[in-house]
Amino acid sequence: MLRENHPRSFWALLLLFVVFVLFLYGPTITITILSFQGPEGGLTFPMRGFGTSWFTQVFQAQSVGDIGGSFERSLILGAIVCLTTVIIAFMAGLAFRLRFKGSSILFYIVIASLIMPSIVISLGIGSLFELLGIERNWFSSGIGAHLTWTLPFGLLVMLAVFNRFDRRLEEAGRDLGASRFQVVMHVILPVVAPALVGVGLFGFTLSYDELARSSQAMGALNTLPLELQAMQTNATTPVIYALGTLTTAVSLVVIAVSLSLVLLLRARRARRSSI
Amino acid sequence: MARVELVGLTKRYGQTTAVDTVSLAIPDGTYCCLLGPSGCGKTSTLRMIAGHERISAxxxxxxxxxxxxxxxxxxxxxxxxxxxALFPHLSVxxxxxxxxxxxxxxxxxxxxRAAEMLERVHMERYAERLPGQLSGGQQQRVALARALxxxxxxxxxxxxxxxxxxxxRIKVREEMKRLQMELGIVFIHVTHSQDEALALADLAVVMNDGVVAQSGSVRQIFNEPTNAFVASFIGGHNVIPGDLIGRGRVDVAIRADHIDIGQAAPGETSLQGTVRMVEYQGTNVHLRVRGPAATDILVIKSEDAFDRDPVNVGQAVTLRWVATAARELH
Known part of the structure; x- marks a missing residue:
């Protein structure tokens, strides 16, 4: 009988992988556990009792900061950035197929904002608004700052998607009497929809946890990562852990929603083919 | 009447000319095959007729x-x-x-109406499937229904x-021909397969380097190729220099199945050679004979004819054919 024995290298690599996973998720797990400290508990182990009191405190007025407000702003900002990124990345992906004049220069200009240090871009946006005498706000300069981060990502994804897109599908659409707009709505958009869900997910999560690009661009009102950073410097209670647990939960929910969206699309196809 | 006519049709891509002043008349109700090797301009011609490619002239x-x-x-x-190019996100x-x-x-x-059309191509059972769940043959039927x-x-x-x-392929090509006769409309079918064109076409158009090398009925093209390209592309022909058989400085085409082995009778042409290959193909046996000036000549004999007078590799033979079987090319 043949038996497959794993070579020694398998076990070495497995160990490396386990250590890596611990390193990746250890901090999150630690913080999640610590956020359930009892009311007498502190910032470090051991646990003194067990409870959810710190979670209720999150939403009460803090000595420093405004967690509820910044949380809400981050969610709205993330949603706006997500939607804007999806729309612009889709249209830019369509445009870049045409190899128009100056398209490669435009491409490098867009990608350049990925390479530049985030803090420099944030400072630049901050001082530009200062210079023009426009007040910085999370819903103006803030959105702009986040789009400098999410749009290049979205564009790169869409370029890869359209690179593989079979243009004969469009020709077939035209051949069957669809107008250019109908081709976009009935052929291109449905075919690339799963990729757009991905771009949206990217857009939301990149915006939701962005710190460096937010730092100089948000104006008076903080987003959640900024608020967390401010609290971290003078936090004395596990409330900051509770907040960390909550934001992690939000990220998980977003991922779960996206995945179920993709699964739903798949299920619809499967249901259609059940006959 | 829906005849199709091309007049001086030209397609240029930058410096290269893919289709060079092609003129062609396809009568109504014709099954027309555009035949040629890849890059000969047949697909560009089709795409211009379809309206998916701009016409240069x-x-x-x-x-x-x-x-x-x-x-x-x-x-x-x-x-x-x-x-x-079926839409992957839509059901059949x-x-x-x-x-x-x-x-x-x-x-x-x-x-x-879609259901009626699917019935016509015998695909009604698959109406709710997605294209990805169909075999190649089934996809072909759906594509046909979608066009018709x-x-x-x-x-x-x-x-x-x-x-x-x-x-x-052979089964579907029968169905295509039957469908075309039922509908009575013009089919223009691009292919690089000679067999396909011979089996299907009322009008065969052999293209090469962006021009029409020869057009006509398939029998015309097979029996009377006018140039060396058509004779060699359509298959089953030998193209040999005329001076080998005293015809001067023209190439001649001889059908491989019109060549026999043995001493020439009066009115026949003969050529000496050595058998290089004997290939059994079932109905026929293919022989490759190396003649003078290193010319390879293909001889196709039926199995029975070969068995009556078998030859072996390395054997010296005399090839013979009636003089009229050799057609001069231009």
């Missing part, structure tokens, strides 16, 4: 109308794309009903059989 007539600047729907053409029914949907036909009408539901005056087919396995 010349005119396309469908019926009495110049259709150069019309959309595919205005032309009354429908195209079946290579590897079919929705694929077939797509053109009706775009026209704004209501849902129940278009579903009914537009009631085209001209059906354009870009290598419609190349994605199928050889067995299915």
């Amino acid at each position: 010349g005119d396309i007539f469908i019926g009495d109308t110049v259709v150069n600047d019309m959309t595919p729907v205005q032309r009354g053409t429908a195209m079946m794309f290579q590897s079919y 029914t929705d694929n077939v009903a797509f053109s009706l949907h775009m026209k704004g036909v209501d849902k129940s009408t278009r579903r009914r 539901i537009t009631n085209p005056k001209v059906l354009l087919l870009d290598e419609p059989l190349s994605a199928l396995d050889p067995f299915l």
Whole structure:
């Protein structure tokens, strides 16, 4: 009988992988556990009792900061950035197929904002608004700052998607009497929809946890990562852990929603083919 | 009347000319095959007729109308794309009903008409499947139904059989021919397969380097090739220099099955050679004979004829044929 024995290298690599996973998720797990400290508990182990009191405190007025407000702003900002990124990345992906004049220069200009240090871009946006005498706000300069981060990502994804897109599908659409707009709505958009869900997910999560690009661009009102950073410097209670647990939960929910969206699309196809 | 006529049709891509002043008249109700090696301009020609490629020069007539600047729907053409280009996100029914949907036909009408069309191509059982769940042959039928539901005056087919396995190819090609006769419309079918063209075409158009090398009925093309390219591309022919057999400085074409082995009778031409290969092919046996000036000559004999007078590799033989079997080429 043949038996497959794993070579020694398998076990070495497995160990490396386990250590890596611990390193990746250890901090999150630690913080999640610590956020359930009892009311007498502190910032470090051991646990003194067990409870959810710190979670209720999150939403009460803090000595420093405004967690509820910044949380809400981050969610709205993330949603706006997500939607804007999806729309612009889709249209830019369509445009870049045409190899128009100056398209490669435009491409490098867009990608350049990925390479530049985030803090420099944030400072630049901050001082530009200062210079023009426009007040910085999370819903103006803030959105702009986040789009400098999410749009290049979205564009790169869409370029890869359209690179593989079979243009004969469009020709077939035209051949069957669809107008250019109908081709976009009935052929291109449905075919690339799963990729757009991905771009949206990217857009939301990149915006939701962005710190460096937010730092100089948000104006008076903080987003959640900024608020967390401010609290971290003078936090004395596990409330900051509770907040960390909550934001992690939000990220998980977003991922779960996206995945179920993709699964739903798949299920619809499967249901259609059940006959 | 939906005859198709090309007048000086030209397609240039930058410096290269893909289709060079092609003129061609395809009568109504004709099954026309555009035949040639890849890069000969046959697909560009088809795509210009379809309206998916701009015309650099010349005119396309469908019926009495110049259709150069019309959309595919205005032309009354429908195209079946290579590897079919079915919409991957739509069910078979929705694929077939797509053109009706775009026209704004209501849902129940278009579903009914799609169902009728699917019945016609025997695909009604697969109406709710997605294209990804169909075999190549089934996809081909759906693509055909999707094109035919537009009631085209001209059906354009870009290598419609190349994605199928050889067995299915022969079966589907029979169905295509039957369908074309039933509908009585012009089919223009692009292929690089001689067998396909010979089996299907009323009008065969052999293309090479962007020009028409020869057009006519398949029998004309097979029996009377006018140039060396057609004779060698259509297969079953030997092209040899005329001075080997005292015909001067022209090439001649001789059908491989018109050559026999043995001493020449009066009125026959003969050539000495050595057998280089004997290949059994079932019905026929193929012999490759090395003649003078290193010319390879293909001889096709039926199995029975070969068995009556077998030869071996390395044997010296005399090839013979009636003088009229050798056609001069230009």
